[in-house]
Amino acid sequence: MRAPDSSIQFDENGHLKHFLTVNGLTRKSLVNILDTAESFINFGQREIKKVPLLRGKTLVNLFFEPSTRTRTTFEIAGKRLSADVINLNASRMSTTKGESILDTVRTLEAMHTDLFIVRDKASGAAHLIAAHLPDHIKVINAGDGRHSHPTQAMLDMFTIRQKKPDFSRLKVAIVGDILHSRVARSQIHALNILGVDEVRVIGPRTLIPTEIEKMGVTTTSDLIGGLEGIDVIIMLRIQHERMDGQLIPSEQEYFQRYGLTENKLQLANEDAIVMHPGPINRGLEIASSVADGSRSVILNQVTNGIAVRMSIMAKLMGGQEKRS
Amino acid sequence: MGNAIDIERVIREMAAHILSLDLPKPLLVGIHTGGVWVASHLQRELDISSRPGMLDISFYRDDFTRVGLHPEVRSSELPDPVEDRNVILVDDVLYSGRTVRAAMNEIFSYGRPARVVLAVLIERPGRELPIQPDIVGSRLVLDDNEQAKLTHTDGILKLNIIRPGNTHEGT
Amino acid sequence: MRTVIRNGQVIDPGNGINGIRNLYIHNREIIGIGSKPAGFTADREVNASGQYVLPGIIDLCVRLREPGEEHKATIQSETRAAASAGITRMVCTPDTFPIIDTPAMVHMVINRAQDLGYARVHPLGALTVGLQGQRLTDMAMLMDAGCVGVSNAQEIVKNTLVMRRAMQYASTYDLPVFLTPRDAWLQGNGVVHEGEVSTRLGLPAIPEAAETVGVARDLALIETSGARAHFDLISCGRSVTMIAEAQDRGLPVTSSVAIHQLLFSENDIGAFDTQYKVMPPLRTRQDKTDLIRGVAKGQIAAICSDHQPHGADSKLAPFSEAATGIAGIDTLLTLTMGLVRERKLDMETAVSALTVHPARILGTNAGHLGIGAQADLCLYDPQKNWQLDQHTMQSKGRNSPFYGVKLKGKVTRTMLSGKWVYQ
Numbered sequence: 001m002r003a004p005d006s007s008i009q010f011d012e013n014g015h016l017k018h019f020l021t022v023n024g025l026t027r028k029s030l031v032n033i034l035d036t037a038e039s040f041i042n043f044g045q046r047e048i049k050k051v052p053l054l055r056g057k058t059l060v061n062l063f064f065e066p067s068t069r070t071r072t073t074f075e076i077a078g079k080r081l082s083a084d085v086i087n088l089n090a091s092r093m094s095t096t097k098g099e100s101i102l103d104t105v106r107t108l109e110a111m112h113t114d115l116f117i118v119r120d121k122a123s124g125a126a127h128l129i130a131a132h133l134p135d136h137i138k139v140i141n142a143g144d145g146r147h148s149h150p151t152q153a154m155l156d157m158f159t160i161r162q163k164k165p166d167f168s169r170l171k172v173a174i175v176g177d178i179l180h181s182r183v184a185r186s187q188i189h190a191l192n193i194l195g196v197d198e199v200r201v202i203g204p205r206t207l208i209p210t211e212i213e214k215m216g217v218t219t220t221s222d223l224i225g226g227l228e229g230i231d232v233i234i235m236l237r238i239q240h241e242r243m244d245g246q247l248i249p250s251e252q253e254y255f256q257r258y259g260l261t262e263n264k265l266q267l268a269n270e271d272a273i274v275m276h277p278g279p280i281n282r283g284l285e286i287a288s289s290v291a292d293g294s295r296s297v298i299l300n301q302v303t304n305g306i307a308v309r310m311s312i313m314a315k316l317m318g319g320q321e322k323r324s
Numbered sequence: 325m326g327n328a329i330d331i332e333r334v335i336r337e338m339a340a341h342i343l344s345l346d347l348p349k350p351l352l353v354g355i356h357t358g359g360v361w362v363a364s365h366l367q368r369e370l371d372i373s374s375r376p377g378m379l380d381i382s383f384y385r386d387d388f389t390r391v392g393l394h395p396e397v398r399s400s401e402l403p404d405p406v407e408d409r410n411v412i413l414v415d416d417v418l419y420s421g422r423t424v425r426a427a428m429n430e431i432f433s434y435g436r437p438a439r440v441v442l443a444v445l446i447e448r449p450g451r452e453l454p455i456q457p458d459i460v461g462s463r464l465v466l467d468d469n470e471q472a473k474l475t476h477t478d479g480i481l482k483l484n485i486i487r488p489g490n491t492h493e494g495t
Numbered sequence: 496m497r498t499v500i501r502n503g504q505v506i507d508p509g510n511g512i513n514g515i516r517n518l519y520i521h522n523r524e525i526i527g528i529g530s531k532p533a534g535f536t537a538d539r540e541v542n543a544s545g546q547y548v549l550p551g552i553i554d555l556c557v558r559l560r561e562p563g564e565e566h567k568a569t570i571q572s573e574t575r576a577a578a579s580a581g582i583t584r585m586v587c588t589p590d591t592f593p594i595i596d597t598p599a600m601v602h603m604v605i606n607r608a609q610d611l612g613y614a615r616v617h618p619l620g621a622l623t624v625g626l627q628g629q630r631l632t633d634m635a636m637l638m639d640a641g642c643v644g645v646s647n648a649q650e651i652v653k654n655t656l657v658m659r660r661a662m663q664y665a666s667t668y669d670l671p672v673f674l675t676p677r678d679a680w681l682q683g684n685g686v687v688h689e690g691e692v693s694t695r696l697g698l699p700a701i702p703e704a705a706e707t708v709g710v711a712r713d714l715a716l717i718e719t720s721g722a723r724a725h726f727d728l729i730s731c732g733r734s735v736t737m738i739a740e741a742q743d744r745g746l747p748v749t750s751s752v753a754i755h756q757l758l759f760s761e762n763d764i765g766a767f768d769t770q771y772k773v774m775p776p777l778r779t780r781q782d783k784t785d786l787i788r789g790v791a792k793g794q795i796a797a798i799c800s801d802h803q804p805h806g807a808d809s810k811l812a813p814f815s816e817a818a819t820g821i822a823g824i825d826t827l828l829t830l831t832m833g834l835v836r837e838r839k840l841d842m843e844t845a846v847s848a849l850t851v852h853p854a855r856i857l858g859t860n861a862g863h864l865g866i867g868a869q870a871d872l873c874l875y876d877p878q879k880n881w882q883l884d885q886h887t888m889q890s891k892g893r894n895s896p897f898y899g900v901k902l903k904g905k906v907t908r909t910m911l912s913g914k915w916v917y918q
Contacts (some may be wrong), residue, residue, distance in 0.1 A: 004765035005696060023695075032395050039380065039397040047407075048433040051383035053393075102811055122813030123697040124767030132811070145815070146697030182697055209694040210702075318392025 005147075008130055015320045018130045018139040019312050021148040022189040030193055034158050037304070037311035043080060053314055054083035057114040061087045063142070064101070064120040069278065070142055070152075073302075074117045077309035081317075083115070105129050113137060115317065123147035123182075138316045140309075146182050152277055153186035155308040157194060159301045160232055163273050167194040171229050173268075174217075175202045175258060176236035176285055179209045179247075183277045184236055192216040202226040203258060206247040223258050227267040235260050235276045235286045251284055261287045265295065273297050331445070331481045334461040335362065338443055339369035341459045345441065347410040352376035355427050356398055358416030358474035361481055362445050366414060376414070377402035384426035400430060407435035416474040418444040421455035446472055446483070496538050496913065497521050499531075503543025503874060507550060508843045509851035509863025518548055520870045523913040528864060543874050546907060549846060550862050551583025551871030552828055553853035555751050556727050557802035558820075559616065560891075562603070563592025568804040568891040570604065573824065574613035576889035578917040581828050581873030581906035583614050584854075584861060585802075586673075589621040590648035596621035596632045598640035605641050613916050615871075617857065619646040619673055622661050626650040629657060631664055638670050643857050644725070646673035649774060653679045655712060662722035671723045671856070676709030676734070677775070686815045688776045692761040698814055701776050703731050710734045714741050717748055725856055726750040728801055730775035732785025739794040749856050750794070753801035754830050755821055757787050757839075759896070769810040769817035770896040773801070787839050796852040798845075800827040804892025822892025825883060830897075832877065832904045870913040879905040 006024025011017045016029065043049050059078040061071050066089055078085040090104055105116070115138045118126045123145030130139040143149040164170055172191055178184045178201050191199050192215075199217040201208060208219055220226040227233065238254065248254045260274065274286075274296045282288045291298060342350070354363030354376050363376035380398040413427055424442060431437060443459035448466055464472060471486040498520040505516040505528065512528065519527035519535055526532050554577070560568040577585055587604065589595035595604065595618050608616035620637030622645045624630040634645055645665055652658045665672045682705040687693045689700030710726065714737065717724045726738060729750050738750050755773060760780045764771045771777060789795040803820025810817045831849060834840045840848075854862030864872060881887055883897045909917040 005767065008766055035395070036393060036397055039382075039399045042399050042401075046433050047435045050433065052429070053383055053388050101813065120813065122815050124815075125813045127767050128811070128813055144697075145813075148697070185695070185697055210689050210700070211691045212694050214691045215695060314388075314393050318388050319390035320392060321390045 005127065008127060011135070011320075013320065016315060017135075018126075018141075019150055019316060020126050020130060020139065020141045022150045022153050022186045022193065023148075025193060027193050027195065030154070030157065030190060033154055033308070033311050033315060034161055036314060037158055037307040040080075040307035040310045041304070043307070050080050050082050052082045054078065054081040054317055057083045057317060058112060059083040059085045059115045059117065059313075060108050060113045061085065061117045062090060062105070062108065062119070063088065064090050064118075064125070065143070067119060067143070070119065073305040074140075074142060074309055077306050077313060080306070081310055081313055083313075101125065101128065102132055105133065109133060109137060115140065115313065117142050119143045121145055140312060140316065143182055146180050146185070148186050149182040150186050151305075151309050151312055152183050153190040154312065155301060155305045156187055156234070156275060156277070157190050158304045158308050159275065159297050160273070162300065162304075163297060164231060167191075167196050170196040170231045171198040171200065172196055172232040172234065173200045173202055173226060173230045174234045174236065175223060175260065177207045177238055177242060178203055178212065178236070179207045180239065180242065181236050184234075185215070187234060188215050188217055200226055200230070204248065223264060224267060227264060230268040231272050233260065233265070233268055233272055233274050235274065237277065237279065238281055238285050255284055259283070259285055259287060260290050262289055262293070265290055275301060278302070329462050329483055331483065334445065335365045336369055338445070338459050338461050339366055342366070342370060342412060342443065345458075347412070347439070347441070349409050351404055351406060351409040351411050351437075353379055353402065353411055353413050353427075353431065355413070355415045355423060356380040358445075359414045361474065361476045362416055362443075363414040365481065366412075366443070374403055377404070379427050379430055381423060381426040381430055384430045386422055386426065402434050405435055406431055406437045408438045411437040411440045412443055413440055414443045416444070417446045417448065417472045418442070418455075418457055419448050419450050421451045421453035424455050425453050445474065448472065497535060498539045498541065498913070499535075499537040500541045500543050500548055500874070503546050503548035505548045505864060506842060506846050507864040508847040509550065509854075510865045512864070513842065516548075518864065518872075520910075520913055523870055525864055525866055525868050525870050527866065541874075541908070545876065545878070547875040547877060548864070549581065549873050549875055550850040550864050551873055551909065551911065552581045552849045553857070553862050554582050554585040554800050554802065554824060554827060555725075555797050555853045555856065556753070556799040557585045557587050557824060558590065558804070559587050559604075560804060561591065561607070567806055570607045570616065571611050572889075572891040573802070573804065574608055574611055574616065576891075577824050578613040578909045578911065579889045579906065580825050581875060581909050582824055583871040583873070583909065583911050584617065585614060585824075586617045586619060586643060586857070588646055588648040589619050590626060590650070594621050594626055595619070596624055596626075596637070598633070598636050601637055601640035601642055612911070612914075614911060617641070617643040619644050621645065622647040622665075622672065623652060623657065628652040628654055631657075631661055634665055634670055635668050638668055642670075644671035644673045646727070647675070649675060651675075651677050651679040651682070651709075655716070658713070659716045659720060662716050662720035662724070666720055666722040669723060671725055671858070673725050673727050674713050675727050676706055676713050676729070678705050678708040678712075681705035681708060684815075686772060686776065687764060688761045688778045690761055690779060692764055696764070696767065696814075703733060703778070706731050706775060707733050707737065710737050714738070714746070714748070717741070717746055723747045724749075728753050728756075728775060728799070729795070730756050730778050730782065730786070732782045732789075735785055735789035735794050739789070742794070749796045751797035751799050751853070751856075752786050752790065752795050754798050754823060754827055755801070755896075757783065757790065757798065757834060758830060759783070763896070767814045768896070769812065769814055770821070770894060770898075772810075772814060772817055772819050773821060774819045787834070790848055791840055791844055793844070796848065796856060798827070798831055798848040799853075800824045802890070803894075804890050805894045807893045810894050818894065820894070821896065822888075822890045822894050825888050825890050826895065826897050826902065828873075828875065828906060829902050829904045832875070836903070870910055872910050873906050874908040875904065876907050877904045879903070879907070881905050
């Protein structure tokens with residue numbers, strides 16, 4: 001049986017209809033997305049950086065929570081596939097009446113949108129929208145609350161695979177604010193589906209959610225011991241609004257215990273890579289010398305974001321008939 | 325089908341035909357996968373130094389909204405710029421013409437060639453688009469449900485005729 | 496008017512009766528059970544063979560939405576719905592607009608329900624003015640106006656000193672205090688139980704301690720204030736244990752649980768299904784089991800609907816923004832009987848938890864079918880198959896996880912004070 005928050009992504013024939021969460025997808029399907037993304041990677045070299053796959057389709061970037069960076073990569077991805085891209089930085093009232101989110105979507109639906117890219121501060125927002133759209137309209141979740149950010153996780157998997165093609169031998173550490181991180185949740189699902197050896201989450205207990213072990217991870221609050229044997233280190237962003245003195249006493253103490261420095265990096269495997277979903281707080285979760293150092297693949301992550309998002313769009317928008 | 329085709333000889337004849345066109349700065353581009361093999365053989369015959377370009381036309385196919393992307397899309401690779409070149413577009417079998425249409429669109433994403441000529445190993449009737457080859461290796465008439473398929477083992481090209489139910493091998 | 500209800504299976508745990516009996520009613524009263532009273536001639540006969548004859552259900556926690564939110568429901572719509580579900584008496588919380596913190600509001604609600612005549616409505620008065628947790632209400636006057644107790648509804652009295660004084664003051668008049676035990680800071684902006692599901696779905700969470708800290712605080716205050724207290728809507732197995740220990744020490748505390756806590760756990764939320772958004776939140780499977788056991792052992796006295804009708808759109812929002820609660824009066828009896836059918840509760844316990852136990856909590860002589868009792872009762876067909884939908888759902892609310900679901904067992908008739916109010 002599929003995870004309940006995953007089943008809505010599939011049509012009655014089991015084809016992927018929306019991309020809302022990594023949870024519940026098969027390894028084959030993730031590998032397929034990564035493989036297809038591979039073919040979009042060299043696009044920059046072409047005179048015309050476009051293919052006509054989504055020609056005539058309308059894609060709406062519906063961002064209820066501002067994020068220029070993510071929105072831009074979706075916009076470029078859509079345009080390289082020849083879609084018409086409309087950006088909407090919508091704001092909405094957070095009321096118990098709650099019609100506004102669906103009202104906005106229905107208005108846009110009436111404009112013959114084919115694909116919605118949705119970002120919202122509430123967990124489950126993309127699910128809500130997907131559940132209330134007619135069958136032919138697709139939804140990609142560009143981040144919902146603390147729940148899921150599946151395209152970010154996929155571009156992270158792509159970046160890992162570029163450096164470490166065999167997932168089965170990898171030990172991956174995810175460090176920092178797991179509690180509030182939709183990226184971490186999606187990465188945990190993706191890494192487990194791709195069959196890594198271990199996912200280790202590291203952070204102070206205030207930032208590690210209860211029963212996270214049930215998602216298939218080990219936990220520790222000790223970064224120094226926790227980096228041993230690690231091949232991939234994913235540093236998470238500490239949001240400034242978390243710095244109110246209740247979850248973390250101070251920036252100094254956080255950096256001292258959980259900040260990734262050159263010295264601590266030496267504790268991981270010697271070819272370990274360092275990742276960060278961005279934007280980076282230098283000197284809070286990661287030292288500048290590490291973020292800009294030779295082991296960092298942070299800029300690769302940014303570059304890969306476009307190809308991976310093109311791949312996911314192409315997967316959703318392509319037909320499902322049997323190939324003759 | 326008794327169409328025994330000597331592929332080596334046919335490719336030599338195609339090369340001779342290409343030479344007779346006297347194209348300046350020719351650029352061989354094969355369509356993935358069979359077209360790339362034929363292009364490699366032509367390269368050897370024509371004594372062109374650079375290896376032929378490879379086009380995977382998946383992103384340009386006209387049936388994407390019906391069947392989606394092929395799960396094993398390859399990146400197209402054109403080693404040299406196409407701008408102002410005489411492109412020799414090579415495919416194994418020309419049938420409906422849809423693949424060639426997609427390939428030409430893709431070539432133009434890389435630049436504006438001086439000229440494109442189409443070279444095919446096998447031409448079979450059944451065009452659905454106004455596309456005709458400039459260089460033809462061999463002509464073959466097949467039933468609608470038959471398929472001509474090129475295979476490549478240890479540098480040897482072989483043409484197979486696939487019929488529903490059984491496979492007949494030519495040479 | 497003399498009525499006889501023949502051949503029904505009378506289930507009346509208050510009087511230790513469970514068997515096929517005829518029930519004799521004269522005007523508003525039950526005058527005989529089993530043997531015919533001398534000189535009785537029936538004006539009306541009802542054949543109840545194959546059906547249960549139950550005391551009228553007493554629901555300790557409902558919201559009628561009137562006054563203030565008549566677009567969601569009204570006293571008329573909800574008391575009619577109650578009648579159709581065998582509920583003859585219900586306790587409504589003071590969280591209306593305006594809030595029930597004055598005698599005038601109490602009169603308004605009681606009189607409106609009396610005029611309509613479908614079910615008795617007992618308002619709880621606000622414990623603090625405006626439910627703001629700061630100043631005590633005129634509790635004695637609220638009691639005189641007809642309040643059966645005082646409550647701060649879902650609003651948490653954060654200030655422990657205010658809570659202590661409210662309990663002391665209520666105890667002056669032996670007025671029961673209805674408590675929803677919670678710690679405001681631990682609850683925060685949480686919407687689901689803190690555990691596996693909150694972690695996977697990334698939803699703001701409410702730890703078990705939000706309730707157990709509240710229970711511990713309130714028990715300590717009950718012990719020193721001498722207040723008669725009732726814990727509404729408990730959700731954790733540990734709360735059951737804590738309250739049971741206090742009862743063993745002789746503290747005058749009782750508790751009730753919402754029917755949905757006995758049927759669902761956090762796992763039923765599935766993919767952000769807002770129909771399962773309730774407060775307190777659905778807890779773990781173990782909590783569900785512990786709550787059922789608490790009812791079975793009599794540690795939890797009553798099962799209520801925690802009825803919260805909402806309009807159709809109120810659940811169409813992201814989970815954390817969707818409305819909270821289930822419209823539950825239509826299904827309270829059917830679902831409780833389902834637990835009996837699944838052998839999770841025995842019949843006597845289940846019926847007691849809906850009738851005689853809540854009556855005792857309210858301190859009224861009701862919830863049973865003894866001679867001389869008010870003729871509040873219902874007939875229930877345990878075999879009847881039906882579906883909760885727009886035709887059958889009588890509440891104006893449409894928010895139920897059972898909407899569109901096939902159910903077994905339904906009330907066929909309800910009598911209030913000797914009058915059929917539903918058939």
